[in-house]
Structures are given as structure tokens and as C-alpha cells.
Amino acid sequence: MGGGCANLVFLEDDLARALCPVVRIVDLRNWVGVQGDLDLLSKDNLNTARATVLYGINNRYKIGLDNQTFECVIKGKVLKGTGKSYAPLAPGDQVGVHFDSSGAVQIVSRGERNTEFSRWNNKRKRPQTMAANLDVVVCIASPESPPFRPRFIDRIQVTCEIEKLPLVVILNKADLGVSRTIEERLRVFQQTGCQVLKCSARNGSNINKVRRLVRKTRSVFVGQSGVGKTSVLNAVLPGLNRKVGEISNKYNRGTHTTRHGVLIDNPEGGWIVDTPGIREFEIVEIELSDLTFFFPDLCAMKDDCLLTKCTHDHEPGCAVMDAVQRGDIHVDRYESYLRILDSMRARTEHNGQP
């Protein structure tokens, strides 16, 4: 692993020294799972290092520590303080790992996250973190095969606004042609604070721009299946050669080639998390009345609404609806807002909450 993502703490014996040569004592006190156990950690579990989670499958995790990777499990199977989420760890998480004298490696704690990118897992009714400790989210889309779905990107943007994470929208497969309607919708993303880039993993156009964007940066690539997340990644990091999927002829969409999120080290600094294609993206739980804050274009209008508690879907004197009428807010953005509002209301009713 590059980028100094792993530092050894409480280094005591030769085994740990051999496993991880970088030595730096760090304070683990604010780490989830550590509170109350610090004495135990420092006195008895001396061979503890700090590492980065690369991926996890069925409670088994691959972690990166300097230039090595290790397979490990969570000590006691549960990390204190992480019970309310779909999984305790995500790619990008910083973890404290313990090496015992037999060479076994166990995760004992998780570092506090600076940022996280999460979706709502409707089946398990919990937030599911796709990547942690990010600098930027990169949403990849395509004009065709699969078709452009701007309302999907809106949901990614709302999530980034919630987390205060910058979003870059990349339209891959630009070699297939980009319609005026798509250009117009991309402009809205630009106007609402996102960086927008068109590229083609197939003919290499603008791949150097994507490369510059992710250099020395911690990022996650998200998008529907088949838009070319892995293809862009392969183009940006030559020699990577991750498996690329086929577009199914029957459904004109991807075939979910990437099965779980994986953190990939960037030799030029930083890392990228490649994630599985997402079919439906549900937003994590927020106060219904806060949704407008996460649509910058709607938010700019809302202070002129007649009612302070306006939800902008039926109220008289609604400045947001007026702006949609005038064409100052893109009608499809408003549609997106209404659909999210609906799904959040349905979720609240389902949970039996007021």
C-alpha cells in the first residue's frame, strides 16, 4: 500500500517488526471499538498495527499494510459501536489489527471515519457504506448501453451533499455520441456544483483528465452496472487489467461483473474503490424536511416559499414550483426530488413512525 495508509503502533516484538517496518505510535483512543479497551490494547496486545481495509466478503477482510496484504477476521466477530450499519467495515476504513505470535491477524478496532459514502439497504433496513475516508466521489454514467439515467445521478449527488463530499460526474462511452438532452442535463450538474467530464475508455479520450483527477486522491467509482467503471479504472491505471463485463443484449445493461467493492492502490498516490453496479440507489435516512437542502438548485429558491415548512409538492405560494414553471429549475430535477420525497415518506410509514 502506498500513501502512508498504514502505521505501526505499540510495536514490541520481532514478528510485528518483520511484518510492518514503518513505526509510528498513534493514539487509538477515539477509534470505534477501542473505548474502554485501551488499557488492554496497550498492556497485553502489544503487536497492534494500523491498516486499511481493501475489501470484505462474508466477514473475512483483506487489509493492506505498507506493501503487504493480509486476510483477517474481526476479533470476537463484532466491532463495538458499528451495530447499526449493514456491515462494520468498508473499503477505505482504517483499522487496528493485532498480530499474534502464530502469525494470525485479527481486526480489533476501526478508526473514526472522516467521510463515508453510504446508501440505504432496503432489504436490511440499514445504511450500507460503500467506501470510507474519501476525498471525492466519482459517478460514472453512459449515454447508451445502459441508457443515461440522470435521476440516478441526482441521488448520488444528494448523498454527496449530505456528506459534504465533492462529486465528479463522468460520462463514459462518449464515443457512442452525446445527445442535446444529455448535454443539457449534464449542465445542471455543473451549475449545481459538480465537475463534469466526458471520456471514453474505449478510444482513450480524456482518460488523462480522469487520471489527473484521481492522482493523490482517495475516491470511489459508483454507477449502474455496465457504464464502464472497471473499464475506466483499467484505462486510468495501465497494467491493472481487472475483469470487464459484457453488456447483455437482452436487457441492454451490465451483467454485474464486479461483485463487491475493492480498494485499489494508485501507484501515483491515493486509491480508488471500484464498486459493484447499483440497480436502485436509495438515500440514507434524513429528516424529510431537510431534503431540499441537498438539492442546491431547489435550495436557492426555498426561502421565497410562502410557508416556512413548505415541502414544495402541493403548497400554495411555493417558490420552487414557480421556478419549475418558469423553467429556472429543470423539470426532471424537480421530478427527482418528488420521487425521493415519496420513497422517504413510504419508508417512514412502513416503519410506523410519524
Ligand SMILES: Nc1nc2c(ncn2[C@@H]2O[C@H](COP(=O)(O)OP(=O)(O)OP(=O)(O)O)[C@@H](O)[C@H]2O)c(=O)[nH]1
Ligand atoms: N463503446 C464503449 N464501450 C465501453 C466503454 N467503456 C466500457 N465499455 C464496455 O461496456 C461494458 C461494461 O464495462 P465494465 O467496465 O465491465 O462496466 P462496469 O460499470 O464496471 O460494470 P459492473 O462491474 O457490472 O458494475 C464492456 O463491454 C465494455 O467493453 C467506452 O468508453 N465505450
Ligand SMILES: [Zn+2]
Ligand atoms: Zn415550496
